[in-house]
Amino acid sequence: MIGKKKWIIPDGFLQPKSTGDQISHEAVCVLNLEDTDAEIKLTFYFEDREPMTDFVSTCGAKRTHHIRLDKLTDKQGQEVPRGIPYAIEVDSNVPVVVQHSRLDTSQEALALFTTMAYSG
Amino acid sequence: MIGKKKWIIPDGFLQPKSTGDQISHEAVCVLNLEDTDAEIKLTFYFEDREPMTDFVSTCGAKRTHHIRLDKLTDKQGQEVPRGIPYAIEVDSNVPVVVQHSRLDTSQEALALFTTMAYSG
Amino acid sequence: MIGKKKWIIPDGFLQPKSTGDQISHEAVCVLNLEDTDAEIKLTFYFEDREPMTDFVSTCGAKRTHHIRLDKLTDKQGQEVPRGIPYAIEVDSNVPVVVQHSRLDTSQEALALFTTMAYSG
Amino acid sequence: MIGKKKWIIPDGFLQPKSTGDQISHEAVCVLNLEDTDAEIKLTFYFEDREPMTDFVSTCGAKRTHHIRLDKLTDKQGQEVPRGIPYAIEVDSNVPVVVQHSRLDTSQEALALFTTMAYSG
Numbered sequence: 001m002i003g004k005k006k007w008i009i010p011d012g013f014l015q016p017k018s019t020g021d022q023i024s025h026e027a028v029c030v031l032n033l034e035d036t037d038a039e040i041k042l043t044f045y046f047e048d049r050e051p052m053t054d055f056v057s058t059c060g061a062k063r064t065h066h067i068r069l070d071k072l073t074d075k076q077g078q079e080v081p082r083g084i085p086y087a088i089e090v091d092s093n094v095p096v097v098v099q100h101s102r103l104d105t106s107q108e109a110l111a112l113f114t115t116m117a118y119s120g
Numbered sequence: 121m122i123g124k125k126k127w128i129i130p131d132g133f134l135q136p137k138s139t140g141d142q143i144s145h146e147a148v149c150v151l152n153l154e155d156t157d158a159e160i161k162l163t164f165y166f167e168d169r170e171p172m173t174d175f176v177s178t179c180g181a182k183r184t185h186h187i188r189l190d191k192l193t194d195k196q197g198q199e200v201p202r203g204i205p206y207a208i209e210v211d212s213n214v215p216v217v218v219q220h221s222r223l224d225t226s227q228e229a230l231a232l233f234t235t236m237a238y239s240g
Numbered sequence: 241m242i243g244k245k246k247w248i249i250p251d252g253f254l255q256p257k258s259t260g261d262q263i264s265h266e267a268v269c270v271l272n273l274e275d276t277d278a279e280i281k282l283t284f285y286f287e288d289r290e291p292m293t294d295f296v297s298t299c300g301a302k303r304t305h306h307i308r309l310d311k312l313t314d315k316q317g318q319e320v321p322r323g324i325p326y327a328i329e330v331d332s333n334v335p336v337v338v339q340h341s342r343l344d345t346s347q348e349a350l351a352l353f354t355t356m357a358y359s360g
Numbered sequence: 361m362i363g364k365k366k367w368i369i370p371d372g373f374l375q376p377k378s379t380g381d382q383i384s385h386e387a388v389c390v391l392n393l394e395d396t397d398a399e400i401k402l403t404f405y406f407e408d409r410e411p412m413t414d415f416v417s418t419c420g421a422k423r424t425h426h427i428r429l430d431k432l433t434d435k436q437g438q439e440v441p442r443g444i445p446y447a448i449e450v451d452s453n454v455p456v457v458v459q460h461s462r463l464d465t466s467q468e469a470l471a472l473f474t475t476m477a478y479s480g
Binding site: 006008009010011012013045046047048050051085086087089102104106107108109111112113114115116117118 | 122123140141142147149150151153180182183184185186217218219221225228229230231232233234235236
Binding site: 002003020021022027029030031033062063064065066097098099101105108109110111112113114115116 | 246248249250251252253285286287288290291325326327329342344346347348351352353354355356357358
């Protein structure tokens with residue numbers, strides 16, 4: 001079994017501005033090497049308000065899913081807030097591997113960052 | 121219990137120059153999944169002088185805090201020095217997860233970097 | 241013995257566009273500190289199709305190899321697909337250390353990202 | 361005791377081109393939290409030649425040292441080669457923490473990347 005069921009990403013931020021062809025965004029990139037689909041729950045933590053807990057996604061068996069956080073909506077249709085700091089807890093029902101990346105095109109050209117998430 | 125009480129970031133640098141809308145800065149991004157607030161102590165190490173030890177911050181229970189290092193002051197009102205290399209030790213009284221990021225707008229457009237901090 | 245035999249990279253993407261002198265690409269950077277050559281097998285996982293399993297490379301004893309994914313072909317001469325998300329599993333017959341980097345020149349100037357791969 | 365005595369960085373590259381005010385470079389950033397100075401040995405591995413083994417540096421007790429690889433010379437006065445891929449093994453006589461960063465100004469604006477080094 002490769003991977004972990006819980007992953008933590010402290011530095012989340014959806015840049016509201018974009019220039020050029022590419023939209024600023026973040027992605028939670030999941031790889032599921034198991035034989036069953038992964039049910040993934042995303043919890044968003046903030047600096048000054050209660051967490052948002054109703055975001056879910058899936059990643060098929062032997063598949064990857066690069067979950068676009070700018071396109072994600074929860075069960076009530078709410079989006080991830082733009083322009084404010086957050087942190088992400090990723091919980092999966094089977095072991096997966098999680099990497100977090102940001103594309104920022106707010107200020108000419110594009111900037112990228114990435115890191116493997118923390119798995120305890 | 122998720123996280124660790126001590127985190128290390130060897131590559132710190134506050135870029136003194138900025139262009140465009142966004143200010144060059146670094147952030148120590150903390151997530152506290154515990155039920156009690158985290159009291160956070162930051163120690164800055166340098167190449168040629170004694171460490172600065174009197175920086176503190178907090179991160180609420182079930183909250184994140186993206187601590188802006190360009191805005192942080194110690195108990196004597198001193199800022200983190202600009203334009204020289206430093207390293208950071210982050211100590212919390214409860215387990216937290218720590219990621220370090222830099223935004224550099226010194227030379228047209230913006231550059232980003234990030235990494236999960238080291239927790240031993 | 242330093243390193244691991246299996247490494248995971250969830251966020252892979254070959255940017256099809258480039259500007260300026262440098263071609264957008266990704267590299268799987270391997271260091272082999274053993275006394276024997278490393279035989280390396282790369283498996284690519286996708287969001288909506290079966291994995292591609294027939295990519296191989298080598299890294300000599302006491303050598304590094306920065307495997308360019310835009311130049312890699314499998315045993316049937318197939319390239320890694322451009323412009324779609326993938327994830328990478330790296331398997332070596334001897335312990336190695338693996339880091340993954342991307343260079344993106346799609347939108348003026350260049351952007352870089354890197355992270356140590358995940359080794360379980 | 362915080363840190364490790366051996367750290368590995370598979371993706372090294374000294375970009376020979378620079379634009380604007382800032383020189384393209386890499387740094388091996390060390391933090392030494394011990395009470396004694398750290399004697400640091402850097403070994404560079406290549407794709408097609410024997411390793412270079414005679415690079416040394418130091419990091420004082422309770423100090424950081426951001427070792428600039430473009431300024432480093434070995435005991436024979438040789439520099440780290442420019443424009444070719446390498447990997448780095450960092451060995452210290454006391455436990456330290458190591459992060460690796462690159463600044464690339466080859467193609468308008470600047471790009472940054474960083475990752476915590478691998479410590480086994």
